[in-house]
Amino acid sequence: QLMESGGGLVQPGGSLKLSCVDPARFINGYAMGWYRQAPGKQRELVASINGDRSLNYADSVKGRFTISRDSEEGMVYLQMNNLKPEDTAVYYCNKKPAMPDLWGQGTQVTVSS
DSSP states (O other): OOEEEOOEEEOTTOOEEEEEEOTTOTTTTSOEEEEEEOTTSOOEEEEEEOTTOOEEEOTTTTTTEEEEEETTTTEEEEEEOSOOGGGOEEEEEEESSOOGGGOOOOEEEEEOO
16 A cells, blocks of 8 residues: 655645655556545546656646655655645545555645635
8 A cells, every 4th residue: 555645734825745655665667646536526636757757737736736756765746836725635646547456545635714
């Protein structure tokens, strides 16, 4: 399992940086993604970093979120700026495409005034 952290309660316009750690180094060399699931909605992919380090973002977060990784440390990050209430969700990391056995507990991000 992967382990996510860094979530919390933030006001609109605020920032958070999420971290994902892979203790077993399962993710080295693989494309990775950050996913989120809001209440009553399906889980969606919001950002990904590919094996060639190319980046992809959902239109809803483009220009506000930045995905990065530290392969030596087995870490994947998601810097989130200018957060909006619609970003409220549980955020998860996983391979891209996702593997069922790697889902962690996620980290809750709540954007509210």
